[in-house]
Amino acid sequence: MEKIPWFKFYTGFFKRQSVTLISNLRNSEAIIIVLIKLICMATETNDRGYVYITPERPYKLKEIAAYMSKSTKVMENILNILQEYGEIEIEKDGMIFVTSWSEEQNVDRLEILKANHRKRQSEYRKRKIIKDNDALRQRDVTCDITVTKSDTGEEEEYEYEKENEYEELNKDINDDVYDIISYLNNKLSTDYNPKDKLIIEMIKSKFSMGYKKEDFFKVIDNKINSWKGTSYEKYLQPSTLFGDKFGLYLNEKTEPQYDFIQSSTDYSSIKNIGIFD
Numbered sequence: 182m183e184k185i186p187w188f189k190f191y192t193g194f195f196k197r198q199s200v201t202l203i204s205n206l207r208n209s210e211a212i213i214i215v216l217i218k219l220i221c222m223a224t225e226t227n228d229r230g231y232v233y234i235t236p237e238r239p240y241k242l243k244e245i246a247a248y249m250s251k252s253t254k255v256m257e258n259i260l261n262i263l264q265e266y267g268e269i270e271i272e273k274d275g276m277i278f279v280t281s282w283s284e285e286q287n288v289d290r291l292e293i294l295k296a297n298h299r300k301r302q303s304e305y306r307k308r309k310i311i312k313d314n315d316a317l318r319q320r321d322v323t324c325d326i327t328v329t330k331s332d333t334g335e336e337e338e339y340e341y342e343k344e345n346e347y348e349e350l351n352k353d354i355n356d357d358v359y360d361i362i363s364y365l366n367n368k369l370s371t372d373y374n375p376k377d378k379l380i381i382e383m384i385k386s387k388f389s390m391g392y393k394k395e396d397f398f399k400v401i402d403n404k405i406n407s408w409k410g411t412s413y414e415k416y417l418q419p420s421t422l423f424g425d426k427f428g429l430y431l432n433e434k435t436e437p438q439y440d441f442i443q444s445s446t447d448y449s450s451i452k453n454i455g456i457f458d
Contacts, residue, residue: 199266206262215249215259216268222248223279229425230282239275267415280421358384361397362419368401369417383423392431397423400430407433 194200203212222232233239240248246256260277263269270278355375361384362375373380384397400422408414416422422430 199268203266212259212262216263219279220282223282230279232277354385357394360394364398365401368405373419380419387427396431403430403433
């Protein structure tokens, strides 16, 4: 992955519920600094929010502790806290995933699409005016009007077809988004809004990768089976379900996952997960 030297920092970072709760903990400043450093590391890796030495080589506890200038025991406690509050996930092989990184770095592609569409329309109108003026200056007025109307009619018909195709595509997508979010709300008794721009963009990005509406239903069912009644239940939300791990969630077996969040004092039960020696 190409490294990037900066990252976007959400101005409401310290108002987020998880960060607010962490701020009330003992040594909260150290925990938040570690979180910000992890965001920087995820940016340097530039792989959807993952933090690692190589894609096949996650950090060991002593290595991440040395990087953060912490003891292994303190680092273990901080990682547990950050995972408990949903700021990171630690996979079974020890790979660290910063959950909010991709959401905060992505631009709203739907708005970009609309802006580009408006730009094309504006450029088309400018070209039309220049073409009409050139025709009136260089040719017979009567002939020019006939030719210009014919050419303009073809371009306008093409633009009209593009607009209809754009609107029809969005209509189909919005219908699918409504079905997907309704399915999620019915399963979890939640009230997510199918018109939420961030939700629409996440779902659209998966459609652009070839996923179907039925794939979303399967992911929802898979993760409900895995996470319902565990400490991971709080992740049953669109930002997690439809995020970067969508393909993994779609293809995983529907059996409960190991619950990593434990008391930091029970070191023996978690030392073989991968991030610890």
